[in-house]
Amino acid sequence: MSDEKLNLEEVARVARLARLDLSDEKTALFAGQLNNILSYMDKLNEIDTSDVEPMFSPVEHTTVLRKDEVKKEHSREEVLSNAPASDGQYFIVPRIV
Numbered sequence: 347m348s349d350e351k352l353n354l355e356e357v358a359r360v361a362r363l364a365r366l367d368l369s370d371e372k373t374a375l376f377a378g379q380l381n382n383i384l385s386y387m388d389k390l391n392e393i394d395t396s397d398v399e400p401m402f403s404p405v406e407h408t409t410v411l412r413k414d415e416v417k418k419e420h421s422r423e424e425v426l427s428n429a430p431a432s433d434g435q436y437f438i439v440p441r442i443v
Contacts, residue, residue: 351385354374422435
């Protein structure tokens, strides 16, 4: 008995459903690749994972956000010094009507 899980007709049917126009050569290529993937998944299913806790990611994620604290880092003069125009207290911008 063949080890194939998907035959050429099934791959061609899925390609038609996906509105893909595959040549016979491509259909055979994809059938082989899909069967390799499914065989690998069968190997993974043989592993006993009953003592493994489910996880959403294989790496630890830590939040690197800082606390939202109010602090004054720059003086008004420092901020206004970067403006093209100011009146000493506010930015001066062109009027748009």
